[in-house]
Amino acid sequence: EADIYQTPRYLVIGTGKKITLECSQTMGHDKMYWYQQDPGMELHLIHYSYGVNSTEKGDLSSESTVSRIRTEHFPLTLESARPSHTSQYLCASSESGTGTYEQYFGPGTRLTVT
Amino acid sequence: KNQVEQSPQSLIILEGKNCTLQCNYTVSPFSNLRWYKQDTGRGPVSLTIMTFSENTKSNGRYTATLDADTKQSSLHITASQLSDSASYICVVSDRGSTLGRLYFGRGTQLTVWP
Numbered sequence: 001e002a003d004i005y006q007t008p009r010y011l012v013i014g015t016g017k018k019i020t021l022e023c024s025q026t027m028g029h030d031k032m033y034w035y036q037q038d039p040g041m042e043l044h045l046i047h048y049s050y051g052v053n054s055t056e057k058g059d060l061s062s063e064s065t066v067s068r069i070r071t072e073h074f075p076l077t078l079e080s081a082r083p084s085h086t087s088q089y090l091c092a093s094s095e096s097g098t099g100t101y102e103q104y105f106g107p108g109t110r111l112t113v114t
Numbered sequence: 115k116n117q118v119e120q121s122p123q124s125l126i127i128l129e130g131k132n133c134t135l136q137c138n139y140t141v142s143p144f145s146n147l148r149w150y151k152q153d154t155g156r157g158p159v160s161l162t163i164m165t166f167s168e169n170t171k172s173n174g175r176y177t178a179t180l181d182a183d184t185k186q187s188s189l190h191i192t193a194s195q196l197s198d199s200a201s202y203i204c205v206v207s208d209r210g211s212t213l214g215r216l217y218f219g220r221g222t223q224l225t226v227w228p
Contacts, residue, residue, distance in 0.1 A: 040221075040223075042219060045216070059215075100145065100146045103216065105157030105158050107155075107156050108156065108157050
């Protein structure tokens with residue numbers, strides 16, 4: 001079991017609310033990622049970070065934002081939730097370098113916006 | 115366009131039987147291919163990683179093969195157990211960026227019946 005944690009695991013929230021999904025890892029990994037996954041569909045990268053104070057947008061356009069103030073912490077924020085944001089959000093981390101490094105995934109946050 | 119296609123989309127087998135899942139990809143330049151197991155409501159967990167020079171890798175009852183010439187991979191599960199019921203995701207990494215971008219298939223949903 002990887003040492004990467006996500007909270008909350010499930011969240012049901014009304015339209016217009018601001019939410020923050022938490023992700024923490026204790027492996028000291030520099031690289032961290034956020035993916036979005038709808039049922040039966042592939043994972044899509046929405047944000048990633050190479051390290052502290054580094055954040056980039058991924059392949060899938062997302063209205064969410066991220067921050068990386070500490071190595072172990074990579075929270076994702078939605079300023080105003082909408083029903084279209086309903087999805088599963090997965091956080092992952094990996095080592096840096098030129099080798100083939102494993103990506104370790106957290107358990108995910110299932111978000112429902114009503 | 116870099117893509118990963120998996121077949122079948124879903125599969126039902128009886129406990130104790132073997133099965134083989136398929137993955138075709140067009141990702142280039144190729145770096146490595148990974149198979150993940152994702153239980154319902156959980157994050158993916160790595161089963162195997164294979165680089166260009168490897169054509170087979172085993173992890174217990176899971177054996178992955180890779181044909182880099184035809185850009186095909188398979189995951190063979192031996193003596194299936196009820197706990198094997200999950201989505202199996204093929205993931206291909208390119209080496210065209212420092213991020214080592216991952217391209218995800220939609221997964222094969224395996225159900226093992228007693």
